[in-house]
Amino acid sequence: MNSPHECATTVVLNEDESERLAQVPDPAHEPVDALPCELQAGHPGPHMAMAQVSGADTAWWLRWSATDRALIAVDEETGYCEASGPAVDSQNRDECWLCQLPADHFGAHSWQMPNTTTGRIPSEANQQKLIDLANELMERQ
Ligand SMILES: [Zn+2]
Numbered sequence: 001m002n003s004p005h006e007c008a009t010t011v012v013l014n015e016d017e018s019e020r021l022a023q024v025p026d027p028a029h030e031p032v033d034a035l036p037c038e039l040q041a042g043h044p045g046p047h048m049a050m051a052q053v054s055g056a057d058t059a060w061w062l063r064w065s066a067t068d069r070a071l072i073a074v075d076e077e078t079g080y081c082e083a084s085g086p087a088v089d090s091q092n093r094d095e096c097w098l099c100q101l102p103a104d105h106f107g108a109h110s111w112q113m114p115n116t117t118t119g120r121i122p123s124e125a126n127q128q129k130l131i132d133l134a135n136e137l138m139e140r141q
């Protein structure tokens, strides 16, 4: 059996792209130099890699092919794929994994593929947010 897996072709960001990504407000991840394609291996058309998340609801994706590359914003208007997968926590079925690839993407949903791409390091501001959230949850109990 061949389970779907990520394309994972990597792209090195150019100076212009790095600069633009460094300027997005409220970044969720530490900047990186290279990104892996997150679509299913064997996909037609350009590669897609999540480059940065800005605030609560805008993600910047890099779309590239041999001849063309562009940073595109994926937000509620342009649409995420909302296919929901297995529960995040098997004890609590309220919260399920969401695909969150750009809407109408080719192939398997993100949660159908083993995570071959290494996790991103949260930005400093985001680390603080995660700590605050954890503290808040503890206080509520
Ligand atoms: Zn690809």
Ligand SMILES: [Zn+2]
Binding pocket: 081, 082, 083, 099, 100, 101, 105, 108, 109, 110
């Ligand atoms: Zn999907």
